[in-house]
Amino acid sequence: MSDEIIVLKDVCYKYEESSHNAVDHVSMTVRRGEMTAVLGRNGSGKSTLVKLINGLILPDSGTVLTDGMDTQDDEHVWDIRQRAGMVFQNPDNQLVATVVREDVAFGLENTGVPSTDMPERIDAALKAVNMTDFAERAPHLLSGGQKQRVAIAGILAMRPDIMLFDEATAMLDPRGRKEVFETVRQLNREGMTVVWITHFMEEAAQCETVHIMHDGGLVLSGTPQEVFSDRERLQNWRLDVPPMAALAQHLRAAGVGLPEGILSIDDMTREVEALAAHL
Amino acid sequence: MLNNITLGQYYPLKSVVHALDPRVKILLLIAYIAGVFIVPDLTGFVLVVLYLALACKLSKLPFRLLIKGLKPLRFILIFTCILNLFFTGGETPLLNLGFATLTREGLINAVRYSLRLIFLVLGSSLLTLTTAPVTLTDGLERLLSPLKVLHFPAHEMAMMMTIALRFIPTLLEEADKIMKAQSARGADFESGRLFERAKAMVPLLVPLFVSAFRRAGDLAMAMEARCYHGGEGRTRLHILKVEKRDWIAILITAVFIALVILEPHFVPWHL
Numbered sequence A: 001m002s003d004e005i006i007v008l009k010d011v012c013y014k015y016e017e018s019s020h021n022a023v024d025h026v027s028m029t030v031r032r033g034e035m036t037a038v039l040g041r042n043g044s045g046k047s048t049l050v051k052l053i054n055g056l057i058l059p060d061s062g063t064v065l066t067d068g069m070d071t072q073d074d075e076h077v078w079d080i081r082q083r084a085g086m087v088f089q090n091p092d093n094q095l096v097a098t099v100v101r102e103d104v105a106f107g108l109e110n111t112g113v114p115s116t117d118m119p120e121r122i123d124a125a126l127k128a129v130n131m132t133d134f135a136e137r138a139p140h141l142l143s144g145g146q147k148q149r150v151a152i153a154g155i156l157a158m159r160p161d162i163m164l165f166d167e168a169t170a171m172l173d174p175r176g177r178k179e180v181f182e183t184v185r186q187l188n189r190e191g192m193t194v195v196w197i198t199h200f201m202e203e204a205a206q207c208e209t210v211h212i213m214h215d216g217g218l219v220l221s222g223t224p225q226e227v228f229s230d231r232e233r234l235q236n237w238r239l240d241v242p243p244m245a246a247l248a249q250h251l252r253a254a255g256v257g258l259p260e261g262i263l264s265i266d267d268m269t270r271e272v273e274a275l276a277a278h279l
Numbered sequence B: 001m002l003n004n005i006t007l008g009q010y011y012p013l014k015s016v017v018h019a020l021d022p023r024v025k026i027l028l029l030i031a032y033i034a035g036v037f038i039v040p041d042l043t044g045f046v047l048v049v050l051y052l053a054l055a056c057k058l059s060k061l062p063f064r065l066l067i068k069g070l071k072p073l074r075f076i077l078i079f080t081c082i083l084n085l086f087f088t089g090g091e092t093p094l095l096n097l098g099f100a101t102l103t104r105e106g107l108i109n110a111v112r113y114s115l116r117l118i119f120l121v122l123g124s125s126l127l128t129l130t131t132a133p134v135t136l137t138d139g140l141e142r143l144l145s146p147l148k149v150l151h152f153p154a155h156e157m158a159m160m161m162t163i164a165l166r167f168i169p170t171l172l173e174e175a176d177k178i179m180k181a182q183s184a185r186g187a188d189f190e191s192g193r194l195f196e197r198a199k200a201m202v203p204l205l206v207p208l209f210v211s212a213f214r215r216a217g218d219l220a221m222a223m224e225a226r227c228y229h230g231g232e233g234r235t236r237l238h239i240l241k242v243e244k245r246d247w248i249a250i251l252i253t254a255v256f257i258a259l260v261i262l263e264p265h266f267v268p269w270h271l
Helices: A045-054 A074-083 A100-110 A114-129 A144-156 A174-187 A201-205 A232-235 A242-254 A265-276 B022-038 B042-059 B061-069 B071-087 B103-128 B135-148 B154-184 B192-201 B203-225 B244-266
Strands: A003-013 A023-031 A037-038 A061-066 A082-085 A162-166 A193-198 A209-214 A217-222 B095-096 B102-103
Touching: A003 A045, A003 A193, A023 A045, A023 A209, A023 A217, A037 A045, A037 A174, A037 A201, A045 A061, A045 A082, A045 A162, A045 A193, A074 A082, A082 B203, A100 A114, A100 A144, A114 A144, A114 A174, A144 A174, A144 A217, A162 A174, A174 A193, A174 A217, A174 B103, A193 A201, A193 A209, A232 A242, A242 A265, A242 B042, B022 B103, B042 B103, B042 B244, B061 B103, B071 B102, B071 B103, B095 B103, B095 B192, B102 B103, B103 B135, B135 B203, B154 B203, B192 B203
Parallel strands: A037 A193, A037 A209, A082 A162, A162 A193
Antiparallel strands: A003 A023, A003 A061, A209 A217, B095 B102
């Protein structure tokens, strides 16, 4: 059990029909139990990056080690995909069965889990995402956020160590987005390693580590405070800072004595209250 | 306009017939159909009626639901009747219409073939009304799985049917959305002759197909990410087990078939 659960070493990947690398000499590591965000605008290669992690695509050069296993190694394909579950963007296009329960069972059936063990694992997974009451429903009658939570349950039932989210909230309304993000944060608090691909700055601001991708390359990594400290640099990659960080920057420029590193509304209220106490 | 669709005609109830193993139900339907075909004379249909009435009673289904299944059959029924009435030939004329003769044999044949058709459909409806589509698919897969030795893709077929069942509502919803979007921009799907209406469907079908292919690609990727690699080494959530009630159903059906075969021996008249 190494502490570094995902290791990418100088990885390149090019789509056949494309002229340049979708992922270009990327090296990164994710620690066990960490919640990592990968940010980048459309076409920056962030989706390609996660598909490399669970072996849906294989690197042209470089190596990807997921939980110590090389994704190039044919022997480990199903092992890797069981340990690194993936939730996709479109909630409709990843549910297979006509009943929620049966969809959660899909991964278990594929990995050959004995039928007698399934009900317990399904119930636990549905409970973890708070969808127990919907177990017998048809997926197409659920809301987007509920569908994504079913998809998460389908992965959870397989008892993975890592969960990869490929813009899992991009197609949801604000409420569904919050619902899903909170579920994932809870899973992370319980020890799940999470790689969270997004283009929402507020979500990235709540992760422990943020990686920024641009034109296939990993251009910046660090804590949210580090990454979001420089608005101009982010704008080079056509990204913006979270709204509260932008507001803090404006206020600082106007002479209000706010410290660096304000990212969320909570940070802002805390600092403003602290300031007010000094007055 | 496209909502409120029910898939197949499954009518969920808690009954013995609903609870039967789908494999058993499919095999019993095949036996029943064979029974309907070997009924030697009109008297034999009494047995069919009794068997079906028992099954219907046990299934707790409202009788009108079964009858509703016959509605699309009415033209074929009329056609069968007319053909048999006038074109059977035979020796005992009952009525001469000039252009054709109605014979006793013709009359018997018309009734027999119509009854056969009616009972075929009623029996099959009973199966689809009491079995959820997914359960039915599951049963079919397992019944056909011995054919895997001959490279028959039983698992793949069942998987395709399940996915189709899952995506029909999704695609209908999408079709509805596209239709509304096109109507909002002045497309007219409702008026005009048949050909014009068919032509108006093109701007609906093209985006629908494009999106269906995209969904297929996404789904394949998601299935692979969830370790799907065909039917080999796969376990199932539902274990199908043949229970006491299944054996009783099999027994009743066996008695029914036996009676149908023996019927001419203990009924003195022949119709």
